[in-house]
Amino acid sequence: MKILIGDDHLLFREGLRRLLEQLQGDASFVEAGTFDEVLDQCRAGSTFDIILMDLHMPNWPGFDGLREIQALQPGVPVVVISASEALGDIRGALDHGATGYIPKSSSVKVMMGALNLVFSGGIYLPPGALTASMDAAPRRRTMEVADRSAGYGLTQRQREVLECLRLGKSNKQIAYELGLSEGTVKIHVTAIFKSLGVKNRTQAVIAAAAMSA
DNA sequence: CTTGTCGCTACAGAACCTTG
């Protein structure tokens, strides 16, 4: 796995690289200290498996920079790791194609869980971004929205199903425990996948682990 | 203010497809 780390702080790049080495032992790393260096690395010919980068680096042109990177490395997930937790930055990054947003203020445990989720194809967003976006949405079902704020956009039922998934239970076991039909469990599982931005129950379990970190 | 309607969302079951 080839990973590009773009950040103007050498210390942070070093720390992130060590963290990534724990997750992806066989990974090779390329580092960039400015946005121009990120572009140079993208143009250099090699294709990265994932690009992790800070916002507001030297030469940072704004969110269009994300588009430039994607144009040079089509299909490669670009994850923003930023000191900013401003909703505008989070939305801007996602609107411009970022596949995740990890605040630098996250604990190592959360950071590892988030990176694990991203490596497995999921999308990580800080909890604040999710609750804020829910606050901005029309409140048609106040009680349910309140419930959802406690669980990363999941309903109470979905959180129950996710907890069972986390414990490695099959759909049948979940159905028996929650008093549902197997088909209904599958519906909830599919909805959980969509909410978490994952493709299967393994990734959902990783996401659940990241949540509880 | 009350009532009826509409739209949205959560929840549920069943059938079907895919994969190992």
Next chain:
DNA sequence: CAAGGTTCTGTAGCGACAAG
């Protein structure tokens, strides 16, 4: 064949809104 996952259809609760 079993388990996982998707799609379709239906029901119910709630908020928004217009009409009386």
